[in-house]
Amino acid sequence: EVIREDFLTRMDIKKELLEVQKKLDSIKKSQDMLAKINEMQDRQQKMKGEKPFSRNYEMM
Secondary structure, eight states, X not given: XXXXXXXXXXXXXXXXXXXXXXXXXXXXXXXXXXXXXXXHHHHHHHHHTSSOSSSHHHHO
C-alpha cells in the first residue's frame, strides 16, 4: 500500500513537472515572438527614418 501511494505521488509530481515544462515552453515561445516583433518594429522605424541607423548620431 505504501509503495502504491509513493508511486502515485511520483506520477503526480511527474505530471505537474510536465505541465510546468509546457508552460515554460509557452513562455519561451511568447518571448521569442515578442523579440521578433520588436526587431521588426525597429527595422520599420529605421526604414521610415524615425530611428537613426548608427549610435554616433545620438551622441551629437
